[in-house]
Amino acid sequence: MTSSWRALRRRLLTPNVAETTLDKRGFHKKSPAAQERLENVGKAFITGYAHAVEARTSADAMARIEELPDWLHGFACEGAAMGLAVLDGLPFGRSDNVRRFLATPGGAAYQHLAYVGIGWAMARLPRFRWPKPSSLDPVLAPLVLDGYGFHQAYFHTARYVDGKYQDQNFPWPGGRHGSYANNAIDQGIGRASWFVRGTDPVLVADLLDTFPERRRPDLWAGVGLAATYAGGGDDRSVAERELRTLRARAGDYRGNLAQGSAFAANARVRAGVVPAHSALATQVLCGSTPQEAARLTDELRPGYQPDGDKPAYEVWRQRLADAFVSLGGVNT
Incomplete structure (x- = not known):
């Protein structure tokens, strides 16, 4: 897959980061510091998603995620897993993107967050494209x-x-x-x-x-x-x-x-x-x-x-x- 096609895929599939602002969501604003923190979390999630759907490999996506402040890596991995699970749910292309991501050292370190990201994808995929429970860790699957x-x-x-x-x-x-x-x-x-x-x-x-x-x-x-x-x-x-x-x-x-x-x-x-x-x-x-x-x-x-x-x-x-x-x- 060419880099231009991957860039197009990123533009087509990645949610707008504005969707994660407190103003857009109508959420309570306790303080400027709290608002900034929550919106930074949302940005990191979308950033991870975007890197994952554009990257050539899971390792490449993880390398981009590691450029973020370290406390945000987990949120970005959650977003990355959502993006990869969306790719797995599409009718064409690979269907093992999440599995390959979890096989990387970085993905394995954030396995729990990645499982949560799969759930985000399920909310946006038709049910017949949801992952098979048997493909997941049986203890962690409820995540x-x-x-x-x-x-x-x-x-x-x-x-x-x-x-x-x-x-x-x-x-x-x-x-x-x-x-x-x-x-x-x-x-x-x-x-x-x-x-x-x-x-x-x-x-x-x-x-x-x-x-x-x-x-x-x-x-x-x-x-x-x-x-x-x-x-x-x-x-x-x-x-x-x-x-x-x-x-x-x-x-x-x-x-x-x-x-x-x-x-x-x-x-x-x-x-x-x-x-x-x-x-x-x-x-x-x-x-x-x-x-x-x-x-x-x-x-x-x-x-x-x-x-x-x-x-x-x-x-x-x-x-x-x-x-x-x-x-x-x-x-x-």
């Missing part, structure tokens, strides 16, 4: 649904956030644990809520209080992940105060909040990039360092599908939430 949920809450906020929409018969992945899909989607909606409410902990908590109680554990887990991975954009003293407010407002869901935070810490440590805002959030929400939270996350991950009616991913999440409650760090 794809997390990405789908984030996309829907981010771009269809009135329906999924304000209207509390939930598809009771979501068709993917199906099978024995198919009914779990909405739990994973709600984790993505919780993550998006951090963006929708502009990282304001009071507004985020007020929003989650409007959802049915059965959905709140998953939503709070998503908030914990976003607050830790993306951060709030303000200086340390403000950020610490806001994180403590968030933890207090989580109430009975503090374990879920800590679980999401630990997942974010694990992703940061896995990639070797732990910015100060992620370390602070892990300390406040988990009562531990990112390295300790990441280690516990790895230790509690099931190595296989346990017996019972819950997928391994949910068993993993519950083990982690219970562990942080037992350790007491989330209750101080």
Whole structure:
């Protein structure tokens, strides 16, 4: 494929970065610093997407992503995975673009974010072009649904956030644990809520209080992940105060909040990039360092599908939430 054709493909397929601004989305603006942070995240996502659909190889795309500030690499990889999953879903061309990206050292380091990016692509592809669940890590596959949920809450906020929409018969992945899909989607909606409410902990908590109680554990887990991975954009003293407010407002869901935070810490440590805002959030929400939270996350991950009616991913999440409650760090 010629470079001119790849450049055309980039122009045709890449979303407009203006779609990620808070003004365009109608999201709350807490402060100029928070707005800048969230919009930088959106730009990095689109940048990663654009590099991936234009690059000759996955390694080339990763090399371009590494030109960004290191704390944004994960968001760019998420966008890259979306772009590559869109290419995989097109009727012509390669169908193994995501797999090849994950086989690169950089792609492997951001595997969790890449799975989320696949979910973004699913939201824009016809269902018959969705990836086969059997092609994914069986423990991590629900992260794809997390990405789908984030996309829907981010771009269809009135329906999924304000209207509390939930598809009771979501068709993917199906099978024995198919009914779990909405739990994973709600984790993505919780993550998006951090963006929708502009990282304001009071507004985020007020929003989650409007959802049915059965959905709140998953939503709070998503908030914990976003607050830790993306951060709030303000200086340390403000950020610490806001994180403590968030933890207090989580109430009975503090374990879920800590679980999401630990997942974010694990992703940061896995990639070797732990910015100060992620370390602070892990300390406040988990009562531990990112390295300790990441280690516990790895230790509690099931190595296989346990017996019972819950997928391994949910068993993993519950083990982690219970562990942080037992350790007491989330209750101080």
